[in-house]
Amino acid sequence: MFTVPTTCPFCACGCGFYLLANKGELVGVAPSETHPVSRGRLCARGWGAHEAALWGDRLRQPLVNRNGKLESVSWVETLDHVAGRIKELIEAGKSVGVLGSARATNEENYLAGKLARAGLQTNNLDFSYHSICGPLFTGLEEVCGEYTPSISLNDIESSQTILLIEGDLAKTHPRAASSVMKAVDKGARLITVGYIRTQMACLSSLHLPTAPGNEGEVIDGLLAAVLHLGLEDRKSVAVHCEGYDALRRDVAAVKMSEEIHQAADWIGRAERATFLMAPTSGQGDQPRRDAAALATLAAITGHLDRPGCGLLPLLARSNVRGACDMGVAADRLPGCRPLDDERSRQRLQDLWGKKLPLAPGRDAESLLQSVSGLIVLADDPPSVLPMGQRAMAALEKIEFLVVLDAFATPTTRIAHTVLPIASFAETEGTLTSMEGRVQRLRVTTDPPGEARTGWQVLAELCARFDVGGSYSSATDVLREIVQAVPRYAEMEQGRLADGWGGTLVEGSDRGKFVLHATGVAALTSAERPHVLARDGAFDWGRDPLVSFSPTLSRDYQSQRKLFPNGFVEMCRQDADGLGVHAGWKVRLTSVQGDAIVPIRVRTDLKSGVLLVPYAFRDHVANVLGTHSVTAVKVEQA
Amino acid sequence: MVFAIQRQGITKWLEKLLEAGEVIAPVRGPYGDVAFSTIRSPAQVVWDFENPLHPPKQFVLPQTDPLVTIKRNGQHHEVEPIYDDARRILFNVRSCDVKGIVFLTRMHEMEPADASYLRRLSSLTVISLTCNNPCPLGFCVCTDSGPFLSGGYDIQLTDLGENYLVEVGSEKGEAAVSEVPDLFRKATEEEVSQRKRLEVAARNHFGQETCHFASAMRRISTGRVQDALWDKMSDWCLECGGCNLICPTCYCFNVKDLGRDGTWIRCRMWDSCQYAAFTLEASGHNPRAHRKERMKRRFFHKASAQYYMRDNMVGCVGCGRCIKVCLGTTHMPAVVGAIRKGKWHE
Numbered sequence: 001m002f003t004v005p006t007t008c009p010f011c012a013c014g015c016g017f018y019l020l021a022n023k024g025e026l027v028g029v030a031p032s033e034t035h036p037v038s039r040g041r042l043c044a045r046g047w048g049a050h051e052a053a054l055w056g057d058r059l060r061q062p063l064v065n066r067n068g069k070l071e072s073v074s075w076v077e078t079l080d081h082v083a084g085r086i087k088e089l090i091e092a093g094k095s096v097g098v099l100g101s102a103r104a105t106n107e108e109n110y111l112a113g114k115l116a117r118a119g120l121q122t123n124n125l126d127f128s129y130h131s132i133c134g135p136l137f138t139g140l141e142e143v144c145g146e147y148t149p150s151i152s153l154n155d156i157e158s159s160q161t162i163l164l165i166e167g168d169l170a171k172t173h174p175r176a177a178s179s180v181m182k183a184v185d186k187g188a189r190l191i192t193v194g195y196i197r198t199q200m201a202c203l204s205s206l207h208l209p210t211a212p213g214n215e216g217e218v219i220d221g222l223l224a225a226v227l228h229l230g231l232e233d234r235k236s237v238a239v240h241c242e243g244y245d246a247l248r249r250d251v252a253a254v255k256m257s258e259e260i261h262q263a264a265d266w267i268g269r270a271e272r273a274t275f276l277m278a279p280t281s282g283q284g285d286q287p288r289r290d291a292a293a294l295a296t297l298a299a300i301t302g303h304l305d306r307p308g309c310g311l312l313p314l315l316a317r318s319n320v321r322g323a324c325d326m327g328v329a330a331d332r333l334p335g336c337r338p339l340d341d342e343r344s345r346q347r348l349q350d351l352w353g354k355k356l357p358l359a360p361g362r363d364a365e366s367l368l369q370s371v372s373g374l375i376v377l378a379d380d381p382p383s384v385l386p387m388g389q390r391a392m393a394a395l396e397k398i399e400f401l402v403v404l405d406a407f408a409t410p411t412t413r414i415a416h417t418v419l420p421i422a423s424f425a426e427t428e429g430t431l432t433s434m435e436g437r438v439q440r441l442r443v444t445t446d447p448p449g450e451a452r453t454g455w456q457v458l459a460e461l462c463a464r465f466d467v468g469g470s471y472s473s474a475t476d477v478l479r480e481i482v483q484a485v486p487r488y489a490e491m492e493q494g495r496l497a498d499g500w501g502g503t504l505v506e507g508s509d510r511g512k513f514v515l516h517a518t519g520v521a522a523l524t525s526a527e528r529p530h531v532l533a534r535d536g537a538f539d540w541g542r543d544p545l546v547s548f549s550p551t552l553s554r555d556y557q558s559q560r561k562l563f564p565n566g567f568v569e570m571c572r573q574d575a576d577g578l579g580v581h582a583g584w585k586v587r588l589t590s591v592q593g594d595a596i597v598p599i600r601v602r603t604d605l606k607s608g609v610l611l612v613p614y615a616f617r618d619h620v621a622n623v624l625g626t627h628s629v630t631a632v633k634v635e636q637a
Numbered sequence: 638m639v640f641a642i643q644r645q646g647i648t649k650w651l652e653k654l655l656e657a658g659e660v661i662a663p664v665r666g667p668y669g670d671v672a673f674s675t676i677r678s679p680a681q682v683v684w685d686f687e688n689p690l691h692p693p694k695q696f697v698l699p700q701t702d703p704l705v706t707i708k709r710n711g712q713h714h715e716v717e718p719i720y721d722d723a724r725r726i727l728f729n730v731r732s733c734d735v736k737g738i739v740f741l742t743r744m745h746e747m748e749p750a751d752a753s754y755l756r757r758l759s760s761l762t763v764i765s766l767t768c769n770n771p772c773p774l775g776f777c778v779c780t781d782s783g784p785f786l787s788g789g790y791d792i793q794l795t796d797l798g799e800n801y802l803v804e805v806g807s808e809k810g811e812a813a814v815s816e817v818p819d820l821f822r823k824a825t826e827e828e829v830s831q832r833k834r835l836e837v838a839a840r841n842h843f844g845q846e847t848c849h850f851a852s853a854m855r856r857i858s859t860g861r862v863q864d865a866l867w868d869k870m871s872d873w874c875l876e877c878g879g880c881n882l883i884c885p886t887c888y889c890f891n892v893k894d895l896g897r898d899g900t901w902i903r904c905r906m907w908d909s910c911q912y913a914a915f916t917l918e919a920s921g922h923n924p925r926a927h928r929k930e931r932m933k934r935r936f937f938h939k940a941s942a943q944y945y946m947r948d949n950m951v952g953c954v955g956c957g958r959c960i961k962v963c964l965g966t967t968h969m970p971a972v973v974g975a976i977r978k979g980k981w982h983e
Contacts (some may be wrong), residue, residue, distance in 0.1 A: 001674065001675060003666070003672065003674065005666075005668055018670075018672070018691075020700070022699075026701075027699060027700055027701040028695070028699070028700030028701055028907075029700070030672060030690075030691040031690050031691060031879070031883070031962060032668065032670050032690075033669075033670055033690055033961065034668050034669040034670050035668075040690050040961045040962055041877070041879065041961075041962055041963070041964045042877060042879060042962075042964075043875065043877045043964060044876060044877050044878050044909070044912060046877075047877065047878055047879065047882055047909075050700075050701075051906075054701070054895065055893065055895060170875055174875045174876075174877060174964055175964070177875055177964075178875060178964040178965065181873060181875070181964075181965055181966060182966070185873075185966055185982070199872055202872045203872055203873070499667075499668060500668050550891060550893040550906065551891060551906065551908060551912070554912070554914035554915075554917065555912060555913050555914045558914050558917055558921075562921045
């Protein structure tokens with residue numbers, strides 16, 4: 001038996017475990033009591049981590065589309081072909097782009113960014129999940145400047161008050177839910193805000209029900225109540241915050257319920273409080289403003305500058321944070337710096353020996369619809385992007401589509417060239433968890449067939465665009481990252497010491513907290529009294545790490561098997577009101593359009609809310625349009 | 638037969654055992670975790686350790702267990718069983734884990750007997766080490782599975798200071814001793830009575846704590862656990878399945894074929910009855926669709942009179958691993974305690 005300590009590839013909690021291999025094949029997972037995050041505990045996904053790499057439909061040979069068929073070709077020929085075709089497109093004045101991935105390592109994402117910016121000379125660079133987590137990050141940055149969370153999952157366990165803006169934490173981040181549970185078990189007060197009475201809401205001291213897109217109303221209420229009760233941390237406000245007077249004015253007219261008063265009291269009086277926030281839904285820039293308002297609440301109650309408390313954004317996939325840090329975004333350079341930040345540009349130009357393009361790039365959704373050549377790293381945009389199957393239609397129109405992946409996905413099936421890369425169990429590299437812990441992946445087994453590690457393939461592509469580096473291992477790439485991303489500089493020392501846990505990336509000196517309330521516009525009207533929301537929880541069922549795992553896929557795929565026409569969920573009361581039962585169809589009409597879908601009845605949903613699982617968003621694409629939430633009229637169809 | 642071996646003699650014995658087969662013992666890894674691993678030298682074996690979190694059941698019932706090879710032959714399929722006959726010696730296993738293997742064996746011997754399991758077991762020698770200082774989270778006295786055993790092992794070692802007492806419990810144990818007969822001598826009466834004193838002292842470590850299983854079993858078996866209690870308890874379970882996977886007595890599995898170049902290997906994999914789709918039927922009906930029903934089922938299987946009568950023991954060996962591994966707070970002692978008191982977190 002061969003035992004290799006490595007990092008969990010699923011959500012961004014950053015757990016660690018041992019992968020077990022026998023005769024060169026993965027056979028299992030063993031927990032570790034010494035891992036600083038896991039401490040012996042794993043969720044169902046972690047326990048099944050070995051399965052997808054073993055059972056998955058793995059890509060084994062480089063494939064090139066010739067006469068409408070994917071044929072296996074040698075690596076050198078394939079890479080030359082990719083470089084040649086992309087260069088042709090650029091010379092013909094056509095636009096090209098690169099998609100990084102929240103499932104790829106920091107090293108792979110960094111090289112993907114380098115390839116786009118220095119090699120292809122474009123800022124057309126993004127990753128699929130960015131459109132969902134981006135607003136959350138931007139909102140936090142608006143208040144905190146360069147944002148790094150000041151709290152770790154273990155800190156949560158000693159909190160006195162926890163404010164959780166849900167998602168469904170128990171399902172999305174079981175490890176984080178575990179910390180919340182242990183805190184509640186010790187007597188902490190849990191306040192949940194959401195439109196579903198989730199498992200965590202059942203454990204809460206107070207559940208503040210809200211409609212999708214309306215979370216901001218509760219946050220504004222809490223801000224108003226804290227100020228009204230005089231519970232702001234005066235010293236912290238005076239020393240660390242600006243915009244206090246404006247904030248007071250902004251929330252002066254906000255209505256507060258008794259529950260909101262109670263919650264504000266618990267938050268304001270707590271020595272240690274935790275604020276957990278999943279990406280919220282809402283029209284326009286509402287999600288960004290919600291995030292800013294929550295950070296403001298944490299700032300004025302003094303919980304952003306006290307140790308052991310703070311705000312933790314809940315990121316769905318393992319390396320969302322890392323992909324952002326590596327600058328895999330149309331408007332950000334590595335280190336999350338703005339595109340026009342002169343110091344960062346200079347540093348990167350010196351490091352890469354190329355001038356960087358200034359023209360802003362396109363984000364993932366518009367990039368798919370506009371480029372002629374696209375390189376996709378370890379992702380399946382139709383599964384991840386909110387635009388769903390429209391992403392597939394866009395991909396099909398792309399003149400030259402290259403995909404690097406370990407697994408066969410719908411995207412690899414329509415690609416013009418497929419570059420097989422190693423899965424998380426077969427490559428070295430690092431992942432950055434949501435709490436900022438940079439941890440290593442280690443090699444347990446060999447990649448199947450001729451597959452190579454992702455960083456090697458990307459380095460080869462970079463070299464073909466004259467931005468090569470001499471990398472003989474993933475660590476060499478990390479050494480370059482340390483120069484490109486100042487925040488990772490301090491990490492190198494800790495990393496070389498090896499061991500579990502990697503190193504927490506600390507924030508640099510930040511300026512004052514800039515306070516913001518959110519302000520919420522009403523969505524519903526008499527004509528369209530219901531709210532249809534796309535469930536923000538990441539659709540693991542379409543992720544190859546889950547869909548190829550015999551154990552994990554049962555829970556996630558069975559729904560799709562059972563409901564080929566999808567469904568929207570509504571509460572019993574609303575279903576009775578409409579006179580419909582589970583499985584019956586309803587017509588949803590919004591400003592954008594209409595759709596007829598079956599319903600499923602659940603008892604824990606707030607009245608007036610219709611929820612469509614992320615997996616079934618395509619069935620109501622006409623109704624939602626480009627929004628994540630919209631007002632609808634519901635009728636029996 | 639009861640023998641004694643000098644402390645220094647153990648190294649020589651292990652060297653001999655290493656020649657006979659794969660020796661698996663608790664080893665401290667570079668990250669501080671103690672785990673059952675194949676050793677290359679006797680020096681790797683740790684003697685002062687808390688029981689590894691990952692149980693040795695993986696050596697009788699691997700997490701991924703190839704059962705048969707399926708080959709296509711024209712219109713037919715050829716099916717060939719896969720047996721693992723590698724000679725293995727499990728060394729320094731704790732009493733609870735020995736009892737776990739006894740439990741698993743009883744289940745796999747039931748008709749129809751599981752040939753794959755039994756073949757692997759027949760080439761496995763279990764050498765256990767009694768717990769002079771029981772681990773802080775264990776409650777093996779409640780489940781009659783430690784800290785010392787009176788059977789179930791091939792060999793049971795007890796640390797007497799200068800010497801180890803060697804109790805031989807089977808022919809496989811005799812064979813392991815006879816690898817180097819010179820190292821062993823007959824134990825003295827004093828040594829045997831020292832072992833008894835150590836056992837009493839070890840039992841006293843558990844203090845006045847009495848077994849709660851009996852009253853919990855009465856309530857579970859007679860349906861006297863209120864639904865509201867299961868409801869409340871199940872809110873504290875995060876359905877990780879860890880309790881099942883690390884449990885020395887859990888054996889539920891799923892089966893899946895692994896395709897490899899025109900042949901398929903049918904594998905049995907560890908599974909958990911706490912996963913929502915574990916009992917999902919092809920029709921879409923799930924008899925245990927709710928978390929509380931799955932939890933109820935788990936404890937019914939572990940601690941109901943029905944299974945106790947069949948297995949002669951509760952489905953728990955008191956190792957305490959589920960306390961460490963539980964993502965929520967619904968480990969065995971917590972739930973058994975709550976059932977006994979009829980209260981949860983109050």
